[in-house]
Amino acid sequence: MAVGMKKALPGYRLGLGMTTAFLGLIVLLPLAAGAAKAFELSPSEFLAAVWTPRTVAAYKLTLWTSFAAASINVVLGLTVAWTLVRYDFPGRKILDALVDIPFALPTAVAGLIYANLYIADGPVGRLLMPMTGEIAYTPAGIVLVLIFTGFPFVVRSVQPVLEDLDAEMEEAAMILGASPLQNFMRVILPNLIAPTLTGFTLALARSVGEYGSVIFISTNRPYEMEIAPVLIVARLEEYAYREAAAVAVVLLAVSFVLLIAINLLERRSRRHG
Amino acid sequence: MAEARRRRDPSYVKLPLIAATFGILGVLIILPLYQVFAQAFGNGVAAYWSKLTDSPETRHAIFLTLMVAPTAVMLNTVFGTIAAYTIARFRFPGRTVLVSLIDLPFSVSPVVAGLVLVLLYGKNAAVGGWLFEWGYQVIFAPPGLVLATAFVTFPFVVRELIPVLEANGAEEELAARSLGASGRQMFFAVTLPNIKWGLLYGVILCNARAMGEFGAIYVVSGRITGQTDTMPLRIEKLYQEYDTTGAMAIASLLTFLSLVTLALKAWLETKLRR
Numbered sequence: 063m064a065v066g067m068k069k070a071l072p073g074y075r076l077g078l079g080m081t082t083a084f085l086g087l088i089v090l091l092p093l094a095a096g097a098a099k100a101f102e103l104s105p106s107e108f109l110a111a112v113w114t115p116r117t118v119a120a121y122k123l124t125l126w127t128s129f130a131a132a133s134i135n136v137v138l139g140l141t142v143a144w145t146l147v148r149y150d151f152p153g154r155k156i157l158d159a160l161v162d163i164p165f166a167l168p169t170a171v172a173g174l175i176y177a178n179l180y181i182a183d184g185p186v187g188r189l190l191m192p193m194t195g196e197i198a199y200t201p202a203g204i205v206l207v208l209i210f211t212g213f214p215f216v217v218r219s220v221q222p223v224l225e226d227l228d229a230e231m232e233e234a235a236m237i238l239g240a241s242p243l244q245n246f247m248r249v250i251l252p253n254l255i256a257p258t259l260t261g262f263t264l265a266l267a268r269s270v271g272e273y274g275s276v277i278f279i280s281t282n283r284p285y286e287m288e289i290a291p292v293l294i295v296a297r298l299e300e301y302a303y304r305e306a307a308a309v310a311v312v313l314l315a316v317s318f319v320l321l322i323a324i325n326l327l328e329r330r331s332r333r334h335g
Numbered sequence: 336m337a338e339a340r341r342r343r344d345p346s347y348v349k350l351p352l353i354a355a356t357f358g359i360l361g362v363l364i365i366l367p368l369y370q371v372f373a374q375a376f377g378n379g380v381a382a383y384w385s386k387l388t389d390s391p392e393t394r395h396a397i398f399l400t401l402m403v404a405p406t407a408v409m410l411n412t413v414f415g416t417i418a419a420y421t422i423a424r425f426r427f428p429g430r431t432v433l434v435s436l437i438d439l440p441f442s443v444s445p446v447v448a449g450l451v452l453v454l455l456y457g458k459n460a461a462v463g464g465w466l467f468e469w470g471y472q473v474i475f476a477p478p479g480l481v482l483a484t485a486f487v488t489f490p491f492v493v494r495e496l497i498p499v500l501e502a503n504g505a506e507e508e509l510a511a512r513s514l515g516a517s518g519r520q521m522f523f524a525v526t527l528p529n530i531k532w533g534l535l536y537g538v539i540l541c542n543a544r545a546m547g548e549f550g551a552i553y554v555v556s557g558r559i560t561g562q563t564d565t566m567p568l569r570i571e572k573l574y575q576e577y578d579t580t581g582a583m584a585i586a587s588l589l590t591f592l593s594l595v596t597l598a599l600k601a602w603l604e605t606k607l608r609r
Contacts, residue, residue: 072518077421096451145356166593168547170567271444274549291446
């Protein structure tokens, strides 16, 4: 597929023109307008907008709940992926299909149902109340919905790698006298590190920007239960457009760092795969 | 795959892991699915139906979602196919950058997507102000909802199609050209039929996300009851008004839709593997 195909196949100029025009109008120009709005602020005003006790509290809550949810998803995702790939049992195919529900279910629906289940007098909340206290309207509730929205990432990153793991490699290790534990630690685990990290980072990136599911189960109260996207909406509703854009720039920067990390990880796992 | 499953782990490893998997998916996914239908139909089918159809605001929200989502999906299908063809078939400077830019919406928070659209297409913003003078309102109106939905779901179709196009190769298209087919003939008679399952797959995923989009639409819609509320926004409003059954009724519709999406997806995956 050389450059020469530009002559052999039609539509190069038209295709490229329409692609950049559409992408420009719906994605790139708006993002540029957002950045321009944020940088209408002078550097000191920008700093004052993005670094206040309220914004710092929001970043902290966003980051720690996202990290907690993505970490828990590593454990849950590895368990589920391992079981779905290596064992045969009734219901396996249905469970496998259900893994994608968090991708297909609208986030507002997820938030609504989770809040409904985990409030103090909800069906699950009532059971957990004596042990954990109320889960909805606390940071634990935020972590819970973020576990849900990020759940498929680790499973779907690890699953293909587990499937491709060479059965012969394991058998060879066994024949050479490796114990099952050694086999797991030396043969299987090293192959799972890169895809697990990819899934973790994808879940993290998704959680940092999540809005729809969280607002249902959070009180959204400033300083306590306000995640960064909720803060942006609050600024917007005060017509503080520049300040909203400034916080958005911070959130975008976090997303880009995670995006670069994901790309590097995927390149790495492809090289090893 | 079958080979992997034949490997035997001792049952004291295997059984607890299977139980754990049922437990994890049961609590995280199956219980919430059960709950939405149990709540929605808790007072019987008649009550469910009246929750969905009695309020003009809810009816309008359903109508709006059925207008906005397909429009955005159609835009992304047309431009996504063009983009995928361009990227898969030609090599040009900036191609890798273009691929990353197409992926961008997946890593931007929906709220940020909505915000930047307001900052360009709002009544007081550069492009929006100009359009407003010509009598077009974008933000706080249905066109803004379409834009926001298209922003958030743009990567789905492109990402599905690029690998399919690359796997197919350009030989058939080149053959069609050398036999004298026009560009249009080649595209509709060769390119499109070869990617139809991949395209459908991308469209279905795009549509599921479009119907359920919340954050971006929350920002650009202004949430005007009976005017710019889509189904997910209506759910939030009913929830705020403590009408949980009403919220659950709409939620059950969207949940049903996502179950259909997954079924279609599973069916298409067998087609694509072929």
